[in-house]
């Protein structure tokens with residue numbers, strides 16, 4: 082762990098807000114005890130508003146102020162990238178989603194949008210089922226829309242439709258809510274959460290250099306925010322029997338690094354940023370081409386806005402006034 086001066090010391094820097102003190106569980110307890118305790122502290126202090134579904138929360142003003150500060154800090158860090166800003170809704174066309182091959186790797190995480198498409202007869206049946214407390218959702222029909230699984234996915238078809246890129250390639254700045262069906266009591270594993278990303282498109286050399294720059298900048302940001310952290314190779318939960326082979330190859334090719342911060346007591350540290358190299362994967366889904374007509378390579382750096390916000394709350398407490406001045410300044414003077 083870097084930044085050891087700001088050691089993760091449950092007990093002495095525990096958030097205390099609205100009278101609800103946060104009693105960190107003992108290290109020997111199972112990791113879910115730490116996750117539950119932190120989630121309960123966030124709910125008690127009204128930092129997060131719970132719902133009937135794990136992983137779907139409302140955010141308080143405090144939470145959103147920190148999230149905005151993070152976005153401002155990330156914009157500052159990336160000012161020299163001259164990125165084209167694109168903002169998409171948290172949904173994308175189903176046909177683009179199919180082309181991305183997300184369903185090959187993570188069918189368990191995807192969320193599709195379904196709607197009622199019937200007439201009067203089906204409507205009556207729907208209402209009758211609802212009244213009887215019966216399941217009604219099987220009547221819903223898939224639409225042309227799926228929820229965005231990652232912020233960068235809607236970018237590729239847009240850039241591909243423009244034709245070959247300029248010689249220097251492109252950098253795009255995106256921010257959107259993403260959906261992943263991974264209900265959990267871990268407050269840092271939500272079903273809808275924001276990813277801020279810089280997406281790099283161009284040659285293999287350009288992407289590899291970009292990723293190296295951003296690994297350094299990611300460390301720099303975590304340092305400015307006084308968060309203990311480490312950077313490591315990532316292991317994604319690829320689905321099914323073939324999944325292990327894909328995961329091994331991802332590690333072998335060093336395609337994905339993560340910046341991890343301890344958030345939940347007694348649990349492994351949490352990935353708060355990721356640094357990805359997709360090789361030319363997306364150029365097979367869409368005609369992404371470099372200036373000389375070759376399939377473009379892509380990569381992205383993703384900042385988990387919710388996880389970074391939670392990490393800050395965990396390490397600096399629930400009262401902004403008590404946060405280190407330097408951290409508040411780094412967040413634009415919160």
Ligand code: ATP
Pocket residue numbers: 231261263269270271272274275276315316317318339352353354355383384385386387388389
């Ligand atoms: P994990 O391995 O923890 O599931 P991931 O590797 O799938 O995360 P990425 O696909 O790299 O995550 O997404 C980029 C960033 O988005 C992550 O570094 C993290 O900060 C954030 N993120 C991913 N999944 C979630 C989630 N369920 N809840 C909150 N933030 C998330």
Ligand code: ZN
Pocket residue numbers: 231232233234278357380381382383
């Ligand atoms: Zn991405």
